[in-house]
Amino acid sequence: MNRQDILTQLIQYHTATDYFDYNHAIEWALNLVEQSSTHEDILMLASFSEPIDSFEIKPYVSRAIRAVELEEKINVNEAENILALLYANEIIQNKEIRKNLQLLKELCINANYKKALMPFQSLQYTWEDFDFGNYEYPYYDDVTIDTIADSVKTEAKNYIDNFNIADTEIYVYTHPEKQKIPFFKRILTYLKKL
Numbered sequence: 001m002n003r004q005d006i007l008t009q010l011i012q013y014h015t016a017t018d019y020f021d022y023n024h025a026i027e028w029a030l031n032l033v034e035q036s037s038t039h040e041d042i043l044m045l046a047s048f049s050e051p052i053d054s055f056e057i058k059p060y061v062s063r064a065i066r067a068v069e070l071e072e073k074i075n076v077n078e079a080e081n082i083l084a085l086l087y088a089n090e091i092i093q094n095k096e097i098r099k100n101l102q103l104l105k106e107l108c109i110n111a112n113y114k115k116a117l118m119p120f121q122s123l124q125y126t127w128e129d130f131d132f133g134n135y136e137y138p139y140y141d142d143v144t145i146d147t148i149a150d151s152v153k154t155e156a157k158n159y160i161d162n163f164n165i166a167d168t169e170i171y172v173y174t175h176p177e178k179q180k181i182p183f184f185k186r187i188l189t190y191l192k193k194l
Contacts, residue, residue: 004031006086012070013079014061019110020079022052024086025061032068041067080111085163091156101127101152116162119155123148 007028014020029046037043041063048057065072073079084107087100105124108117119140126138130145143151 001085001089003086003089004028006082006089007031008070010079010082010086011061012065012073013075013082014065015058015072016074016076016079017110020054022048022054022057022061023050025057025064026052029064037068039064039067077111080107080114081116081163083107084117084159088156088159088163092153092160094153097149097152098127116159119158120152123152123155127152 007024011025011028014022014025025045026048029042032042033046041060045057045060045064048060062072084104087104087107090100091097091104101120101124104117104120108114108121111117113121122139123143126140126143127148129135129138130148135145140148140151
């Protein structure tokens with residue numbers, strides 16, 4: 001799956017999480033413009049620049065999604081899976097491995113420590129320990145400072161190989177205020193389980 005295909009999937013979930021990075025939506029729109037899209041809503045979305053106000057850009061993203069005949073979706077789990085797929089895809093293409101590993105670690109935390117993302121968190125903490133000279137007790141078994149990048153790529157490939165969008169339940173967007181679960185409520189639910 002190429003980056004634009006993943007972005008196309010991802011932007012449909014822009015209202016599903018409180019931590020959606022709207023730079024992805026702008027990149028998606030810019031790519032469509034490069035492919036000769038002249039739809040007014042796509043051009044408007046592509047014209048945004050940083051700093052991005054998520055409250056301001058949301059309606060433009062929604063209109064751009066409808067302009068290409070897609071539907072907005074609100075399944076938080078699926079949004080997190082596609083975001084992880086985007087970062088893992090970047091890793092196996094050797095694009096900013098450390099940055100994407102850090103993003104996967106943060107996603108793991110935001111996703112209530114989703115099991116499929118835990119290896120990335122362990123690898124990030126191990127790499128941070130290596131940065132500070134602690135080589136004795138890595139968080140991730142059988143990895144050294146010389147092999148950690150390859151281990152990250154291996155985990156990214158495993159994540160992609162095990163990724164199956166058809167296995168997840170997908171909801172069609174209706175009213176985000178009624179259906180999406182805000183991040184802080186997910187944290188409270190998680191803490192109550194402890």
